[in-house]
Amino acid sequence: MIILFAVIIQLLLPLSPLSADSLNQQTTPTEIIDLNKFPLFIRADFSSDYVISGFIPFGKEWIVLSPSADGNRSMRIIDIEEFSQHHFLSFNRHKPQEYTYAIPFYVSSHQYIFLNKPPNPMLALHLASIGDNWEVYLNGKLLRSEIHRDVNGTIVQHRNYRDVLIPFSATLLRNGPNNVVFRIIGDPASPLVGLNSSAPYRIGPYTYLKSKVNDLVDVTLSLIYIFIGIYIILSNLTKYAYIYNQLFGLFSIVLGLYFFTRTSSIYYLISDSEILFSLEITSLFLILPVVTSFLSALSPVTKTQRKVNYCIYGIYSILIIAELLFHPAVIYDLTNIWAIISIITLMYDYIHLVIWKFFLALQSRLRNSNSSFTYRDVLKEIKETLLYTPIGNILIGITLLVITSVIDTYGSIVLKRNLVTSRYSLIIFLVGGFLVIARNFLNLFNQLNTANNALESKLSMLRNFTKQADHSQKIYLGIFNNTEEPIIITDTQLVVQEYNRAAENLFGQGIDEGKSLLKVLQYISESNKSIADELSDLKNKVLLTGKSVQYTINKTNIMLLEPLTNNNLPWIQVRFTKTDPVYHNGSFVWGKGTYSLDNSMAAADAISLRITSCMGHALGNETSQLVHAAIREMICNAIEYGNLEISPQEKTEALQLHKYDELLNKRKELSIFKDRRVIVKYIVTPRKALIKITDEGKGFDYKTILTKAKNPDHDFLTQHQGLFLALAAFDLVVYNDNGNQVLLGKTISG
Numbered sequence: 028m029i030i031l032f033a034v035i036i037q038l039l040l041p042l043s044p045l046s047a048d049s050l051n052q053q054t055t056p057t058e059i060i061d062l063n064k065f066p067l068f069i070r071a072d073f074s075s076d077y078v079i080s081g082f083i084p085f086g087k088e089w090i091v092l093s094p095s096a097d098g099n100r101s102m103r104i105i106d107i108e109e110f111s112q113h114h115f116l117s118f119n120r121h122k123p124q125e126y127t128y129a130i131p132f133y134v135s136s137h138q139y140i141f142l143n144k145p146p147n148p149m150l151a152l153h154l155a156s157i158g159d160n161w162e163v164y165l166n167g168k169l170l171r172s173e174i175h176r177d178v179n180g181t182i183v184q185h186r187n188y189r190d191v192l193i194p195f196s197a198t199l200l201r202n203g204p205n206n207v208v209f210r211i212i213g214d215p216a217s218p219l220v221g222l223n224s225s226a227p228y229r230i231g232p233y234t235y236l237k238s239k240v241n242d243l244v245d246v247t248l249s250l251i252y253i254f255i256g257i258y259i260i261l262s263n264l265t266k267y268a269y270i271y272n273q274l275f276g277l278f279s280i281v282l283g284l285y286f287f288t289r290t291s292s293i294y295y296l297i298s299d300s301e302i303l304f305s306l307e308i309t310s311l312f313l314i315l316p317v318v319t320s321f322l323s324a325l326s327p328v329t330k331t332q333r334k335v336n337y338c339i340y341g342i343y344s345i346l347i348i349a350e351l352l353f354h355p356a357v358i359y360d361l362t363n364i365w366a367i368i369s370i371i372t373l374m375y376d377y378i379h380l381v382i383w384k385f386f387l388a389l390q391s392r393l394r395n396s397n398s399s400f401t402y403r404d405v406l407k408e409i410k411e412t413l414l415y416t417p418i419g420n421i422l423i424g425i426t427l428l429v430i431t432s433v434i435d436t437y438g439s440i441v442l443k444r445n446l447v448t449s450r451y452s453l454i455i456f457l458v459g460g461f462l463v464i465a466r467n468f469l470n471l472f473n474q475l476n477t478a479n480n481a482l483e484s485k486l487s488m489l490r491n492f493t494k495q496a497d498h499s500q501k502i503y504l505g506i507f508n509n510t511e512e513p514i515i516i517t518d519t520q521l522v523v524q525e526y527n528r529a530a531e532n533l534f535g536q537g538i539d540e541g542k543s544l545l546k547v548l549q550y551i552s553e554s555n556k557s558i559a560d561e562l563s564d565l566k567n568k569v570l571l572t573g574k575s576v577q578y579t580i581n582k583t584n585i586m587l588l589e590p591l592t593n594n595n596l597p598w599i600q601v602r603f604t605k606t607d608p609v610y611h612n613g614s615f616v617w618g619k620g621t622y623s624l625d626n627s628m629a630a631a632d633a634i635s636l637r638i639t640s641c642m643g644h645a646l647g648n649e650t651s652q653l654v655h656a657a658i659r660e661m662i663c664n665a666i667e668y669g670n671l672e673i674s675p676q677e678k679t680e681a682l683q684l685h686k687y688d689e690l691l692n693k694r695k696e697l698s699i700f701k702d703r704r705v706i707v708k709y710i711v712t713p714r715k716a717l718i719k720i721t722d723e724g725k726g727f728d729y730k731t732i733l734t735k736a737k738n739p740d741h742d743f744l745t746q747h748q749g750l751f752l753a754l755a756a757f758d759l760v761v762y763n764d765n766g767n768q769v770l771l772g773k774t775i776s777g
Contacts, residue, residue, distance in 0.1 A: 058141045060230040062207065063100060065132040067092040071110055073125040078208045080167035084129045095225075102128070102222035104215050105359075112215040116360050118353060121214045123159070123182050128209035128222065139202040142232065151194045151233040152207070153240065155224035158187025158300060159213030165199050166206055174212060182212065187219040187300035190240040190291045194233045218359040219304065242290040249290065252283030271324035278317045285310035301355060308350050308358055312365060315372045316343045322380040322421065332379070339372055377426070385422045388412055512620065513603040516591065517544050521566055524598065533603065544601065552580050569599055618642070618711040623704050626666045626695050634707060635659035638718060641711040645775050650756075654773065657756035660749030661720055661769060662705060669722030669767055670703040671695065675746035711775075718771040726766030733760075 068084035068091055076082065090109055092100055104126060105113040112121055134142075142150055152163065152170065160182055162172045171193045175184035207230075213220030222228065229236070256279030263272040287293055288307035297303050319339055323332065346365055350358045389412045393405070413419035513530035517523055521544040530538060537550035545559055552558055558580070565576050565588050575589040584603055591598040618641030624630050635658035639651055646654060667673045671694040681687040694700055703723040710717050735743055736754055743751070753760050759772030 058138055058231070059235075060132060060134060060138060062130050062132060062228040062230070063226055064094050065130050066094060067100070067102060068127075068129040068131075069102075069107065069110070070127050071124065073127045073210045077127050077129060078164040078167055078169075078210075080206070081204075082129075082206060082208075083131065089129075099225035101225060103218060104211070104213070104221045105218055105356075106221075110215055113218075113356055113359075114216070116357060117216065118357060119216075120354050120356070121216050123176070123180060123212050124215050126211040126221070128211055130207050130228075132205050132207065134200060134202055134205055136202060139200065142200060142230075143197050148197055149194055149233040150197050150200060150230060151192050151236045153227060153229050153231070153236045154188075154191040154193070154222070155227055156187070156189045157191055157209065157211075157222055158219040159185050159211075159217060161186065161212065162210040163193060164208040164210070165195060166201060168195075168199055170195050174210075176212070185219070185299050185301040187223065187304065188291065188294060189224070189289070190242070192233075192236055192240055200230070214354070214356065216356040217354070219300065219355050240291065242292055245286060245290050246292050249283045249287035252279045252286070256280035256283065271321055274317060274321040274324055278314070278321055281310050281313045281317055285314065304355055304358065305351060308362060309347055311362075312343055312347045312350065315369055315376070316340050319372065319376055319380070322376055325421075326384060335375065339375070342368060381422050385412065385419060388419070515544065515547070515601040515603075517599045517601060519566070519570060519597055519599070521545065521562065521599065523547060530603070548580060548586075551584055566599065570597060618709065620709060622707040624662070624666075624707060625704060626670055626691075626700070628663060628666070628691075631662040631666065631705075632659055635662060638707075638709050638711070638716075641709075642716050642773075642775055645713070653752065653756045657749070657752040658718060658771070660752050661771065662707060664749040665705045665720050665722035665724075665767075665769075667691075668727065669724030670705060671700050672724055679746060714775060716771075716773045716775060719768065720771070721768040724767050726763075729762040729766040 068089045070084070070088045070090065072088075077084070090107060092102065092107075094100075105111045110126065152165070154163075157163075160174045160176065162174060163170045171191075173186040173188075175182060175186065177183050209222070211221055256276040259276030259279065260273050263276070266272065285307065288303055288310060293303060294300075297306075316339055319336060323336055328336070346361055346368075350361050353361075389408060392408050392412055413423060513533045514527050515523055515530050515538070516525040523538065523540055523542050523544060525540065526538055534547055534550050538547050545562055548558060548562070558578075561578065565578055568574075568576050569588045569590050573590050575587055578586045578588070580586050580603075587602045587604065589600045589602065591600040618638065620637075622630075622634050624634070635655055638658055639655040642651075642654070667678065668675070671691070673690065673694060677690065678687065681690040705723075706719075706721045708719045732747060732750060736747070736750060739747075739751060750760075753769075753771060757771045757773045759770065761770045761772075762768065
């Protein structure tokens with residue numbers, strides 16, 4: 028699955044909308060300075076006079092390479108007849124020589140204005156490839172130096188780098204004529220001296236060019252290939268009957284190493300490019316013999332096949348040993364030899380080890396299916412053999428590998444471009460090989476998959492139950508801790524397990540966890556009244572019937588015992604209320620209470636629901652939902668805009684960025700806000716409901732807001748949803764002078 032995920036990333040990356048163009052949509056090709064569109068002047072020496080600002084190269088000593096119509100031109104020293112000292116398989120290493128590459132270029136007014144805009148203060152020079160040792164000058168200013176020679180002029184550190192990005196200030200660029208000069212030092216027979224790729228060489232905004240040369244995905248995929256290969260080898264060390272597993276792991280390692288050596292990030296680990304070049308070519312030469320071994324191990328081989336395989340291993344071994352012993356000029360010639368041999372090897376692997384075996388597998392399926400078959404049957408069997416057999420998967424991958432390898436060879440030798448299209452086909456081939464291994468464990472996987480699905484279903488149910496339980500617990504704790512109504516939680520033996528702040532205020536030091544409820548009640552019960560027997564009867568009634576029971580403790584306190592469940596165990600919740608008259612201004616009281624809330628949204632939701640439930644039966648479903656939403660929003664407003672002093676604009680922006688929870692948590696932690704509370708008082712009678720919400724904030728200009736509410740626009744509805752709902756749900760909405768307290772009133776009919 029890791030490899031499949033990596034493949035999807037790599038294949039979709041060129042199509043991804045999150046490209047450099049989307050990062051800087053204002054940058055267009057016409058605003059990027061393409062240095063390949065200007066003449067290149069080269070001469071076989073270097074002088075400080077050549078880098079002087081305004082210097083114009085002229086004279087017969089300068090070789091001129093004309094601008095390229097298609098943006099590609101060969102700029103290596105070995106490709107320039109006047110300077111090249113390269114001879115096929117020459118083992119002589121030449122003394123490093125100096126060369127000057129000069130590109131006078133012109134910056135139009137449009138380009139100059141764009142490149143000097145404030146969003147692009149930093150520019151960069153992007154070089155596809157440069158080596159061996161070098162310096163870069165722009166209008167007489169040294170941008171970067173990578174010259175590493177001893178006192179005798181011998182190069183001690185080689186710096187042939189790909190995708191070099193050199194940042195510089197936009198002030199160095201001029202409107203009109205400019206000049207970029209490269210001081211190149213290296214062996215005139217080496218393929219690593221000069222501007223070694225044909226394109227691109229360009230100047231543009233630093234951020235734009237940096238996004239273009241970002242190799243994070245390539246590095247990630249390379250490391251995935253390497254670690255997957257190591258894992259497969261280590262997990263199959265003792266399984267000699269499945270040698271193809273180990274060979275596939277080796278192929279994955281070699282492939283990952285090859286791709287990694289071609290990234291610019293590897294220069295942070297190994298700075299000497301000659302070592303990297305040798306490492307890159309070694310991994311390249313190893314790929315095809317490992318592929319041949321893997322394909323041969325999938326089924327028994329004949330003696331002839333074994334001899335051919337040994338011949339292939341021998342040839343590639345000679346190439347690898349030779350490239351480890353000799354300098355880059357010889358390695359370059361060995362690479363050209365490899366390009367020819369690799370085509371022959373690919374044809375052998377493709378035709379004999381894959382297509383022929385695919386034909387045999389297809390023939391076997393056709394024989395087993397029916398004695399007579401139609402044209403459609405043949406096409407169906409070909410499709411199923413390709414998709415559902417190991418050799419079919421390999422055929423798809425290696426077909427793409429053959430095509431892209433030919434393209435890469437042509438691009439490297441003829442176009443001098445670093446195409447590397449084979450990395451896509453090699454990925455698919457890697458997946459094909461991975462599928463071959465996976466099919467050996469398919470039966471076991473199906474069994475495990477069935478068990479895993481059942482387990483995942485149970486875990487999903489458990490996660491949902493846990494989530495619901497956590498949410499319910501959060502809501503309950505919000506009410507439990509914030510209500511001014513004393514509450515005690517006991518077990519079935521009436522031993523105190525938990526209590527809230529209001530209970531602690533009522534009983535003082537007389538209450539403590541682990542203490543009997545009977546002893547706690549003695550602090551407030553009438554002295555001449557024994558409640559032990561009655562308390563036991565009340566407890567049994569609650570546990571047996573599952574219903575609440577009420578008991579008058581004294582003239583001022585009533586105790587309500589309610590059934591409760593905690594972790595599937597029966598508990599009892601004991602609530603205490605005052606023995607106030609049941610009438611309030613001539614009406615029965617449906618609900619009455621006071622809550623002191625911390626800045627908790629969960630508590631706001633629970634308390635608003637509790638208040639609404641007192642009148643919901645008389646309002647109807649739709650009105651009840653509107654009232655509940657209005658109360659909740661007004662409590663939330665008191666928390667957000669009042670206690671936490673979050674402005675409507677701040678809330679809107681945070682919601683758009685999906686960072687509102689983060690904003691709330693940060694404000695709650697500030698010392699100036701964390702101790703603030705919201706007080707909610709309410710009373711509900713059959714005739715009227717009154718709710719007073721008070722916060723500890725600075726208040727707001729409610730008069731202006733209420734005026735705007737008469738003709739609300741879209742912004743008002745977005746930023747003042749709570750007030751809009753309150754005006755729609757309640758008959759009375761009255762603020763105090765400061766605006767940090769609101770009284771909501773509603774006439775109830777029914």
